[in-house]
Amino acid sequence: MTAATKRRPGQSVPVGLLLTLVTFAPTVVFYAGVTTSLTLGATLAGILSVLIVAACPVGLGEPLARATASMIAIMLVLSVHLLFASLLYAVDFPHALASFAPLLILSLGGVALAVAIQSVSPEHFNAVVHSVFAALCLVALLPIVGLDFSLIYPGNGYAKPIYPFTEPSHFALIFMPFYLYACVTAQAGRRLMLLGLGLVLILGLESLTLALGWLIVALICMRGLVLPVIVVAALAVLLTVLDLSYFLDRLDFSDANQNLSTLVYLQGWDLASEALTATHGWGEGFQQLGLQGTNSPTSQIIYALTGNEMNILDGGFVLAKLVGELGYLGMIIVAGLLTAIVRSVIVLRKGARLPGMVPAPMLFAHAVFAGFLVELLVRGTGYFAGTTMLLVTATVLRNRFFRSVGESMVPSRNAPLIAVAR
Numbered sequence: 001m002t003a004a005t006k007r008r009p010g011q012s013v014p015v016g017l018l019l020t021l022v023t024f025a026p027t028v029v030f031y032a033g034v035t036t037s038l039t040l041g042a043t044l045a046g047i048l049s050v051l052i053v054a055a056c057p058v059g060l061g062e063p064l065a066r067a068t069a070s071m072i073a074i075m076l077v078l079s080v081h082l083l084f085a086s087l088l089y090a091v092d093f094p095h096a097l098a099s100f101a102p103l104l105i106l107s108l109g110g111v112a113l114a115v116a117i118q119s120v121s122p123e124h125f126n127a128v129v130h131s132v133f134a135a136l137c138l139v140a141l142l143p144i145v146g147l148d149f150s151l152i153y154p155g156n157g158y159a160k161p162i163y164p165f166t167e168p169s170h171f172a173l174i175f176m177p178f179y180l181y182a183c184v185t186a187q188a189g190r191r192l193m194l195l196g197l198g199l200v201l202i203l204g205l206e207s208l209t210l211a212l213g214w215l216i217v218a219l220i221c222m223r224g225l226v227l228p229v230i231v232v233a234a235l236a237v238l239l240t241v242l243d244l245s246y247f248l249d250r251l252d253f254s255d256a257n258q259n260l261s262t263l264v265y266l267q268g269w270d271l272a273s274e275a276l277t278a279t280h281g282w283g284e285g286f287q288q289l290g291l292q293g294t295n296s297p298t299s300q301i302i303y304a305l306t307g308n309e310m311n312i313l314d315g316g317f318v319l320a321k322l323v324g325e326l327g328y329l330g331m332i333i334v335a336g337l338l339t340a341i342v343r344s345v346i347v348l349r350k351g352a353r354l355p356g357m358v359p360a361p362m363l364f365a366h367a368v369f370a371g372f373l374v375e376l377l378v379r380g381t382g383y384f385a386g387t388t389m390l391l392v393t394a395t396v397l398r399n400r401f402f403r404s405v406g407e408s409m410v411p412s413r414n415a416p417l418i419a420v421a422r
Helices: 015-031 039-054 061-086 093-098 100-117 122-144 168-185 188-205 208-221 226-241 245-250 260-278 297-306 318-353 360-377 386-399
Strands: none
Touching: 015 039, 015 100, 015 122, 015 168, 015 386, 039 100, 039 386, 061 093, 061 100, 093 100, 100 386, 122 168, 122 188, 122 360, 168 188, 168 208, 168 318, 168 360, 168 386, 188 208, 208 318, 208 360, 260 297, 260 318, 318 360, 360 386
């Protein structure tokens, strides 16, 4: 067997199965009504990921040990912050401590997935990502063409399900990194087709979250004048022939608007502001947002319209939850995430301009970070979801913490843009 055809140590790791678990397990469990959030399904995906990778010959023990030590340090910091928060605000310690378990499991699952990805060839991983992307496209297209499985299995009677996703925004959040990766790695003609497919999904599913994600993808992939002109022309045509009231309602932030999506977004800012004011900028503490209720005027409107308190625990988007719970520390984390996202956008634009120059695992890691911008600023599902696990995986891939696991863990000296990707 020659060096060129030698099998890599972790080639037998089922990366496709792992990515499928992370993508679909959280929402399948949630859709079935087993739980009221994505936490249980995401935790299950994390546990299975660790067990599957541990059964493969890739040397997972040391990475997990180092990750566990790091997470213990993070949980200690969160505990100390929570103790000081209790001096300023009513704190539910059991709720916070119980959340440490999924936090640790999702982190270890993300590390296991990163080790698995780096133990297979870039070509194999590229094929896996495109396969999961194709599966997600199929899931989105079926209801558009009239094959809506949610009519057969409605779950708990969700308003706009896309089986197995309970709503279009949940689909959009996990779809973003795969869509971005597919567009960046595509040649010009195929890229235009994928951008056109994105417009079809936006209009068919009526998702502003997906529309904003599509705009990020288009801006990253644009180069020269041809693609921007085509995109602007397509949007101009769509604006003249389609009923865009659904999207315009969600972009109306006036006091008179009673659209729930807009109200939930405004409520997120109210919750963060209320928490900062009540705790003098310290934050309410880990997993405390909304537990003690809220006096937000927006929340009162939502309750009057629906009879329920909506999204007060997750804040509506990740920034609101981080800042409301961790105060100034949360602001620092948000600033760090935004910095990482900007760097990822720069690398992705280089990757779109020079296809094949950035290794597939690194490119996917940057796609995860860039896609997370929507979850950070627009629409989130809390800390514990498949996107969180992917973010941990992307962090490990970008920083290459574990260089000694398998041949592919050692950075290649022949990859021109590796330095840029850090």
